[in-house]
Amino acid sequence: MAGLDKVVTTYDQALAGLADGMTIIAGGFGLCGIPEGLIAQIKKMGVRDLTVVSNNCGVDGFGLGILLEGRQIKKMISSYVGENALFEQQLLSGELEVELTPQGTLAEKIRAGGAGIPAFFTATGYGTPIGEGKEVREFHGRQYILEESITGDFAIVKGWKADRFGNVIYRHTARNFNPLAATAGKITVVEVEEIVEPGELDMDNIHTPGIYVDRVIQGTFEKRIERRTVRQEA
């Protein structure tokens, strides 16, 4: 790793500096587009008291769910959780705290965080428990609540391909929160299926420009499917 070359070759290097009590922003929607090797490395490192910002928290035994096994997560900021029994158990016992956040607000909090915007007004959640205690302001006759943005000590991202300079493209709906997370980490680590040379990706079609990316590692992915649903051939 020198100059603009962001490639690292070991997971120890990929997450060097990650420590207890840090905030991690993770890309992914359900099990789709999750940085599997980076999550495994967090488990291996055994860091604790983490705040994890992710739309979901995986399932039992896969995805972010594996970090629950060693009680590494202190707090989740998510829009939808509880696909795993362990999560439910730790939530009910008070070991785990959850800040439920509407999905669009969560996405915008991360986007805004990466874009240097500390807070924004949204109509989402006004008049609901989500709006309680938040500043309300009227614009054009409608009520909006103030939501603060989110940044992380680390962002862990799953890309399809990256070049050595950290330009990233994503594939299909595995994009989801990944490009947003990539902008909002003090240290952004992208795990990809393939690393290519600068110039090989079409510069008109880069989803995450390399400026946001600190480290790139090539991984291998199981890509487990949460709800395999098929139709019969006609």
Place this chain on the structure above:
Amino acid sequence: MLTREQIAMRVARELRDGYYVNLGIGIPTLVANYIPKGMQVMLQSENGLLGMGPFPTEDEVDPDMINAGKQTVTAVTGASIFDSAQSFAMIRGGHVDLTVLGAFEVDVMGNIASWMIPGKLVKGMGGAMDLVAGAENIVVTMTHASKDGESKLLPQCTLPLTGAGCIKKVVTDLAYVEIRDGKFWLIERAPGVSVDAIAKLTAGELVVPEIVPEMEF
């Protein structure tokens, strides 16, 4: 009483050619099966897909291609893919023409409760709060009453809200009801269901016009 499929069929009549539509989980998903022939509609899936197609065949299954319910899906020709912030810009910005979602309760003020039952484990609101806050044209699908016969069309929602003052159309197993001026308005009834039966199961104030046509299927 309407079946789940008939509720979806009735909702499908709200579709118009050229619409961009977001369908929630459950009965709303079934609406995709009743898009009228010859009508072009693009389905938005809030995880970042505009132009959702049918479920894949065994050969087409791709773990990178899922819908908001985390099911494997396909994309139609002309589809587009984007990140979650872009997806909710479409939703919050009012660019989606029709949103269909389920609910536990609605009330005469157009409030909706659909995500949280106190005392039960709360899994989260997902995108529902953004959807109801952003859409002009929302259809709620639900059963008119609980299994115990308690009305779900109320003077005031009892459960924590998903959105305030945002619902104008409700299709239940008994009726099509509109919400305006702080009242429910009975517009259509399910085949074989009397106005009295509907009125009995509607706890919020219900306006009944002289003629309430039966839905036809």
